[in-house]
Amino acid sequence: MLLSFLFFITHNLLSQNYTRVDSIKVQVNGNWLKNPWAGGHNYIQLSDIDMNGDGIKDLFVFDRAGHRVTTYINKGTPNTVDYIDSTFKYASHFPHLEDWVLLRDYNCDGKPDIFTYAISVGGVKVWRNTSTPGNLQFTLESNYIKSDYTPTITTDPLSNLYITRVDIPTIDDIDGDGDLDILTFDFSGSIVEYHINKSKELGYNCDSLIFILDVNGCWGDFQEDPNNCDISLSACRTINYDTLNIINHLKENLHTGSCSVCLDIDADGDKDILIGDISCCSMSLLTNGGTTTAATVTSKDITFPSGNIPVNMSLFPCGYFLDVDNDNKRDLIVAPNAPNVSVDVKSIWFYKNIGADNAPIFTRVKRNLLQDEMIDVGQGADPVFFDFDSDGLIDLLVSNYIMFKDSCTTTNDYGVYAFKNIGTATNPRFNLIDTNFANLSVQLLNLPSKHLTFGDLDGDGDQDMMVGDYDGYISYFTNTAGAGNPCVFTLTNQNYLDDGGTPIDIGSYATPQLIDVDRDGDLDLIIGERAGNLNYYENIGTTTLPSFSQTTSNFGGVDVMKPCCSGYSTPFMYDSLGKYNLLVGSEANRNYKETGWIWKYKGIDATLSGNFTLVDSMFQNIWEGQRMMIHGADITADGSMDLVIGNYAGGVAIYLGDSNTVPVNEYTHNTADFIIYPNPSSTITTIAITNFKQQENYSLSIYNMQGKRIFNQSLIKSKTDLENNLPSGIYLIELRSTETTKMNKLIILK
Numbered sequence: 001m002l003l004s005f006l007f008f009i010t011h012n013l014l015s016q017n018y019t020r021v022d023s024i025k026v027q028v029n030g031n032w033l034k035n036p037w038a039g040g041h042n043y044i045q046l047s048d049i050d051m052n053g054d055g056i057k058d059l060f061v062f063d064r065a066g067h068r069v070t071t072y073i074n075k076g077t078p079n080t081v082d083y084i085d086s087t088f089k090y091a092s093h094f095p096h097l098e099d100w101v102l103l104r105d106y107n108c109d110g111k112p113d114i115f116t117y118a119i120s121v122g123g124v125k126v127w128r129n130t131s132t133p134g135n136l137q138f139t140l141e142s143n144y145i146k147s148d149y150t151p152t153i154t155t156d157p158l159s160n161l162y163i164t165r166v167d168i169p170t171i172d173d174i175d176g177d178g179d180l181d182i183l184t185f186d187f188s189g190s191i192v193e194y195h196i197n198k199s200k201e202l203g204y205n206c207d208s209l210i211f212i213l214d215v216n217g218c219w220g221d222f223q224e225d226p227n228n229c230d231i232s233l234s235a236c237r238t239i240n241y242d243t244l245n246i247i248n249h250l251k252e253n254l255h256t257g258s259c260s261v262c263l264d265i266d267a268d269g270d271k272d273i274l275i276g277d278i279s280c281c282s283m284s285l286l287t288n289g290g291t292t293t294a295a296t297v298t299s300k301d302i303t304f305p306s307g308n309i310p311v312n313m314s315l316f317p318c319g320y321f322l323d324v325d326n327d328n329k330r331d332l333i334v335a336p337n338a339p340n341v342s343v344d345v346k347s348i349w350f351y352k353n354i355g356a357d358n359a360p361i362f363t364r365v366k367r368n369l370l371q372d373e374m375i376d377v378g379q380g381a382d383p384v385f386f387d388f389d390s391d392g393l394i395d396l397l398v399s400n401y402i403m404f405k406d407s408c409t410t411t412n413d414y415g416v417y418a419f420k421n422i423g424t425a426t427n428p429r430f431n432l433i434d435t436n437f438a439n440l441s442v443q444l445l446n447l448p449s450k451h452l453t454f455g456d457l458d459g460d461g462d463q464d465m466m467v468g469d470y471d472g473y474i475s476y477f478t479n480t481a482g483a484g485n486p487c488v489f490t491l492t493n494q495n496y497l498d499d500g501g502t503p504i505d506i507g508s509y510a511t512p513q514l515i516d517v518d519r520d521g522d523l524d525l526i527i528g529e530r531a532g533n534l535n536y537y538e539n540i541g542t543t544t545l546p547s548f549s550q551t552t553s554n555f556g557g558v559d560v561m562k563p564c565c566s567g568y569s570t571p572f573m574y575d576s577l578g579k580y581n582l583l584v585g586s587e588a589n590r591n592y593k594e595t596g597w598i599w600k601y602k603g604i605d606a607t608l609s610g611n612f613t614l615v616d617s618m619f620q621n622i623w624e625g626q627r628m629m630i631h632g633a634d635i636t637a638d639g640s641m642d643l644v645i646g647n648y649a650g651g652v653a654i655y656l657g658d659s660n661t662v663p664v665n666e667y668t669h670n671t672a673d674f675i676i677y678p679n680p681s682s683t684i685t686t687i688a689i690t691n692f693k694q695q696e697n698y699s700l701s702i703y704n705m706q707g708k709r710i711f712n713q714s715l716i717k718s719k720t721d722l723e724n725n726l727p728s729g730i731y732l733i734e735l736r737s738t739e740t741t742k743m744n745k746l747i748i749l750k
Helices: 002-015 087-093 243-252 437-443
Strands: 018-021 026-028 044-049 058-063 068-074 083-085 101-104 113-118 123-129 138-142 146-148 170-172 181-185 192-197 211-213 222-224 231-233 258-263 272-277 284-288 297-301 317-322 331-336 349-353 362-366 382-385 396-399 403-405 411-413 416-421 430-434 451-455 464-468 474-479 489-493 511-515 524-528 534-539 548-552 570-576 579-585 599-602 613-616 629-633 642-646 652-657 674-677 684-689 698-703 709-715 719-723 729-736 741-748
Touching: 044 101, 044 317, 044 331, 058 101, 068 087, 101 170, 113 138, 170 258, 181 258, 231 297, 258 317, 272 317, 382 451, 382 642, 396 451, 416 437, 464 511, 511 570, 524 570, 570 629, 579 629, 674 729, 674 741, 684 729
Parallel strands: 026 430, 146 211, 382 629, 451 511
Antiparallel strands: 018 652, 044 058, 058 068, 068 083, 101 113, 113 123, 123 138, 170 181, 181 192, 192 211, 222 231, 258 272, 272 284, 284 297, 317 331, 331 349, 349 362, 382 396, 396 416, 403 411, 416 430, 451 464, 464 474, 474 489, 511 524, 524 534, 534 548, 570 579, 579 599, 599 613, 629 642, 642 652, 674 684, 684 719, 698 709, 698 729, 729 741
């Protein structure tokens, strides 16, 4: 019986699993993206490392947006940039990292180790690469490196080697003795300190981390103005590093941010240095006219590379010297390093080395390396599945919080990207057809952060739209297209009013969802917000004229603001065969593992005025980056809900549900395949097939909640009116066609 079947599949839902996939194709401007679901990039740092043991250097990418690690396997095609996203396989092998990360081999075993910011002390933490064949792993070597700031080596160095969280140092063999030294700007941000690694001198080969500050003067004999980009040569300012000075400059933390990378630009065997600064859009190349042990900068190129297209990037450009196109010559990659203010699209500039590895000549090839092969909408990708053209295939909409684009003078853009499903019901494929869906950037006057939700609010059989924004308000758009037609949205009410005539305003970052929370037949509103709680607005109006009244701002006791000071709750409630479940996305930094990433709740129907039951604060152990925005639908027609998750780096990921389990569908009275209205119904019920095909054979069945089929009829047109002779209650409507079977609920009230 159907009832037994329903019990069986409801039980199986408890063990439903999700798998991150990269097999669903995405097309942009006629080109199929290689890594569409890689997750976006904003303010990245790059290093190379062989992760899979094939002898080819792969790519490690650390993004300051959410401290997110992305990994790419290098296919090794000669003279070609050929990376495949492998984040799901390898990123979890890296420890939690913050602010800056460089992979460098300090112990000469051929395996790059991790140098990263030491959070508690302001310095350098080191993880040793202890990988074995087939097992990428790292072991903590030092919580913070020490350096002797006095003229002599001691067994107890004076202080930790201080590097701020906003700097990116040079970690390289500066003096050519085979071990790794460190160059970093001092606390004032004006001179470069040279911390010499004395491992070789002390007989430890290159397997130790013993540093002493070169107190003979600042490295290179130059000084940078800490307030701008000016660099003065032969102007080294010396500092008396006594104990008091060390303590004071560590406390003051005056420096605002610089980065450097060394390379030999002129094949003379010593290190030259390329510098970026937080107050600059350009980079400066300083050429070392001295030696490996006594550097002296004798010339500068303040608009590097002046022989090609100079770096001109807002803001804080930093350079990375590594071979990305498999020609055995290291190239220059430039990316910004100032979160939330730097350019975040076309922000990875690839300068190909057309010279030699020890005398590089750089020519810019593209401004969006890696980004041109993925969905990347700037900052704050906010996805939702929705069939916007009513063809029966579920499409994808991705809005953003903001997009900084262009070069030194940035402009802002607030878009909603429409990806039409050009595949089939079981094999979705997406094609970008619009970057300003429904003309929302104009209709809402460039408001940042547009969170979309859909439902039939006026009872005409088509899906209307509500949009939450950064300021905490809700806007209502009426769909004037009619049932079964591609949506046409018209702004009806901006700053939508509640039942008391006051604009619905939840404070900041409104993320609404339309759903019949109390199952009374009309659509209610639940709204997430920056503070991490959920707001519940009950619809006290009708199915054709809604009126929303705030019931609580602490819906279900949900609070994803952990540990401090914002939560960015994004609700996705769905019906699991008669019982509601709730997933809530959150700010979800990776180090919040002890508190929560994606939160799942149950026990909702019986406790609308109380606290829900928390099932898991780390649902399926899914982490896609900071500010995960979550939505679900069955996009493969296998009877199981699939998930799309956006993150603050501007990308999205797809997780397919286990096809051995059964539907978990968002409950909104309507489906993308057939629409029931009015619902609840008392006399006449209309069934409208949204993707009707004349050549298909359709049949409609109605089941009561005991599993008995009480009605069956063939359908020969897209819209059919049924006269209700049934008693009040909840019924299951099943639509069968040649291609698929879909089910929805009908509520009859008399």
